[in-house]
Amino acid sequence: MTKDELKATIIDEIGNIAPDADLSSVSADADLREAFDMDSMDIFNLVVALSQRLAIDIPDVDASHLVTLGGGTEYLAHRLGL
């Protein structure tokens, strides 16, 4: 998996949670909670979905990396050794 594919995976999972979100325009450092009105349960579900799809654990203390697309991509790339 490349970093771009990883990013596409994250965008896909965000889309499952916020189907109405326009993901084409989101900047790497935008807070997803603000940009797409995602609440704690949405972020929780995103962490669960990504950890299952990528088959890695995402410790609870690291979940905060996933509130931006850029942060999430970097963090998960690091965890996957990309």
Place this chain on the structure above:
Amino acid sequence: MGTFNMPSLGADMEAGTLVEWLKHAGDIVHRGDIVAVVETHKGAIEIEIFEDGTIAELLVSEGEKVPVGMPLARIAGTLQAPLEHAAPPGVNVAPPRSPRPNPVIAGPVAGRASPVARRLAAEHGIELSAIIGSGPGGAIVHADVERAIAAQPPARQRPGLDLGQMRLAIAAAMTRSKRDIPHYYLTHSIDASVCTKAVEDYNAARAPAERILLGALLLKAVALSMREFPEFNGFCQEEAFHPSKGIHVGVAVSIRGGGLAAPAIHDTDQLPVGELMAKMRDLIARVRRGSFRSSELTDATVTVSSLGERGVESLLPIIYPPQVAIIGFGTVQQRAWVVDDQVAPRPVLSVTLAADHRVSDGHRGALLLRRIEELLGEADRL
């Protein structure tokens, strides 16, 4: 011999369309079984039966629109008619969004489809009218729907959601509440160190899907407090309060794009917190997708409204009639807090109560909030 009647799923419901029978003549039914799907202006609702027995005869066919209270089926083996169990009269709940993305509307426009096909289509958000049936008489069968699913563009579509209708129903319920219920309000700020730490500790050694959110602990604390404060747990109807034996906490769930529903988690007080979290997660997902059961919509005996992570300090909620109390939680905020005569930073959580003055007074309300504070202070043991 009893009858199973069209339930009232809200004060503004006069009639419903029986979309689908899930049980048929000769079937044995148990209390809590889903026997039919009824379409109202709030969407398609799964209707449960509240008696044990055997279905003797279905009196209404699929697609028929019938008024509230009209018998839908005769039930053998029951001692009395299970009338009007689904909703206390006058109940007025915030509605779910239209559950089936493309609900099957009764009448001559709707094509014939097998129940299995209809269910599959609903699950995938496929409109039956867009499918050409290959079954007898042009009826839509399972394989037709499967073909339609395969042909569907992969683009995600927001399911049809009638926010206008939902807004009208919320307006009706809240107007009724503000008109009929003499609310009083209490607010209290509590040190949330123990409960936020309890969540961290709980989650540290668990896989993502097994973790909990603070919201689950808050529900648990409220549910436990109700055991000692029964005057906040039940219904007020015709100026008489009926306390509820069961503690079914309604969870106010906001819906993307606007809208709100507050279905119940049954026997909230008896659930271990991990299980409670799982139920909450399932419920929120179903609210947003729209698949409800009639009892979830009408059974809440008290409601919790929580602002979550991105809210503000506190909220002053409005009671859902015919309930008599609603508890609000603000967003946890770092605040200066006095501990042992020293100012220290602490996560602070505001908890508020709106309660019905026909049933309780501020003194008991204050004791209730204190008890919730105490329970959250022992959250590591919840």
